[in-house]
Amino acid sequence: MPQTSVLTITDLCTEFETDNGQVRVLDGVTFHVPKGKTIGLVGESGCGKSVTAMSIMGLLPKPFGQVVSGSIEYTHQDKVDDLATLPAEKMYQMRGNAISMIFQDPMTALNPVHTIGKQLMEVYQLHQSKFSKKQRYQLSLEMLEKVGIPSPKQRMLEFPHQLSGGMRQRVMIAIALACKPDVLICDEPTTALDVTVQAQILDLMKSLQQETGMSIIFITHDLGVVAEICDQVVVMYAGKVVEQADVFELFDYPSHPYTQGLLASMPNSQSIPKAMLPTIEGSVPNLNDMPVGCRFSSRCPYQQEKCLQRTPVLEMKNAEHQISCHFWPDLPIKGSRQESVL
Numbered sequence: 001m002p003q004t005s006v007l008t009i010t011d012l013c014t015e016f017e018t019d020n021g022q023v024r025v026l027d028g029v030t031f032h033v034p035k036g037k038t039i040g041l042v043g044e045s046g047c048g049k050s051v052t053a054m055s056i057m058g059l060l061p062k063p064f065g066q067v068v069s070g071s072i073e074y075t076h077q078d079k080v081d082d083l084a085t086l087p088a089e090k091m092y093q094m095r096g097n098a099i100s101m102i103f104q105d106p107m108t109a110l111n112p113v114h115t116i117g118k119q120l121m122e123v124y125q126l127h128q129s130k131f132s133k134k135q136r137y138q139l140s141l142e143m144l145e146k147v148g149i150p151s152p153k154q155r156m157l158e159f160p161h162q163l164s165g166g167m168r169q170r171v172m173i174a175i176a177l178a179c180k181p182d183v184l185i186c187d188e189p190t191t192a193l194d195v196t197v198q199a200q201i202l203d204l205m206k207s208l209q210q211e212t213g214m215s216i217i218f219i220t221h222d223l224g225v226v227a228e229i230c231d232q233v234v235v236m237y238a239g240k241v242v243e244q245a246d247v248f249e250l251f252d253y254p255s256h257p258y259t260q261g262l263l264a265s266m267p268n269s270q271s272i273p274k275a276m277l278p279t280i281e282g283s284v285p286n287l288n289d290m291p292v293g294c295r296f297s298s299r300c301p302y303q304q305e306k307c308l309q310r311t312p313v314l315e316m317k318n319a320e321h322q323i324s325c326h327f328w329p330d331l332p333i334k335g336s337r338q339e340s341v342l
C-alpha cells in the first residue's frame with residue numbers, strides 16, 4: 001500500500017553566494033517523508049544535511065543562500081503547499097506550528113533575553129491557547145521533566161546562558177516537542193548529550209510520535225541511532241542523494257559503495273576493542289571543484305572511465321530502495337548486516 005507523504009522533496013537545488021562565486025550545495029536532492037515515520041538523513045560532514053533542513057524550514061541565510069529550483073511539497077489537510085516558493089509570512093506561520101526544528105547549535109534557537117519558562121510557556125500560548133496561564137506553567141514544567149531536566153521549577157526562572165550546553169539542548173527539544181508539529185527536523189539533536197539522556201530523549205520522541213503521528217527527519221552521524229529509531233534512511237554525498245531505503249533493507253543490502261563504506265566504519269558487536277575501524281579514504285570534493293561524473297568516483301574502489309564522464313541517476317531497486325551508481329546491480333553487497341556489521 002502506498003504511504004501518504006507529508007513532505008515530498010523533488011530535485012531540490014540550493015546555492016550559496018560565496019567569495020569564490022556561486023556554489024551549488026544541494027544538487028537535485030529528492031526524497032519523501034511518509035506520515036508518522038522517521039527518516040534518517042546521513043552522510044559525512046559537509047554533505048548538505050543541514051542545508052537540506054534549512055531549505056525545508058525556509059531558514060537559509062538571506063540573501064546569500066537560496067533554493068534555486070525544485071520543490072518541497074508539504075501535504076496537510078488535503079492541501080499541498082510548496083515550501084520552496086511559499087511567501088515569507090506564510091512560511092513564518094508554518095515554522096514551529098507545522099514544522100519544527102531542533103538545531104545543531106541550541107544557542108541559535110533560544111532567545112538569550114527571556115527565561116526558559118517564558119519561552120516554553122509562549123509555545124503553549126501560541127499553539128494551545130485554550131490553556132490558562134497556570135495550566136501552561138504546569139505543562140511547561142512537565143515537559144522539562146520529560147526531557148530530563150533536574151529542578152525544573154528553578155530552571156524555568158533561568159536564562160539560556162545560565163544552563164550548560166546539554167541542558168540548553170534539552171530545553172530546545174522540549175520547545176520543539178511542545179509545538180506538536182506535523183514534521184520535526186532534528187539536526188544532530190543528541191550528540192552533545194550523554195548516552196542515558198540521549199536514550200531518554202529518543203524514547204520521548206518515539207512516544208510523542210505514536211501519540212501525535214508526527215513525522216521526523218533525523219540528521220545524524222550515528223548509524224547506531226539510525227538503526228534504532230529510523231524507518232527509512234537517506235544517504236547523502238556531496239549535495240546529492242546516493243541511496244535511500246527502508247532501514248532493514250539498507251543495513252542488509254547496502255548497495256552504493258559510499259553506503260558500504262559508511263557501514264563498514266561503524267563499530268559492531270564483533271569489533272575488537274581499540275582496533276582501528278576501516279575508513280573511507282580521501283574526503284568530500286570541494287564545492288568549487290565538483291567532479292563531472294559521479295561525485296564519489298575519486299574515493300570509490302570500483303571507479304571506471306564512465307564514472308568520470310556521466311553522473312549516475314537514482315535507480316529503483318524497488319519502491320523503497322533507490323541507488324545512484326553506474327554499477328548497480330552488479331556490485332557485491334559488502335559491509336551488510338549479514339556480514340555482522342550490526
Ligand SMILES: Nc1ncnc2c1ncn2[C@@H]1O[C@H](COP(=O)(O)OP(=O)(O)OP(=O)(O)O)[C@@H](O)[C@H]1O
Pocket residue numbers: 016017018025043044045046047048049050051052061064065287
Ligand atoms: N552560509 C554558507 N555559505 C556558503 N557555504 C555554506 C554555507 N552553509 C553551508 N555551506 C556549505 O554547504 C555544504 C553543506 O553544508 P552542511 O552544513 O549542510 O553540511 P552537513 O552535512 O550538515 O555537515 P555536518 O555533518 O558537519 O553538520 C558545505 O560544503 C558547507 O561549507
Ligand SMILES: [Mg+2]
Pocket residue numbers: 049050051104187
Ligand atoms: Mg550539519
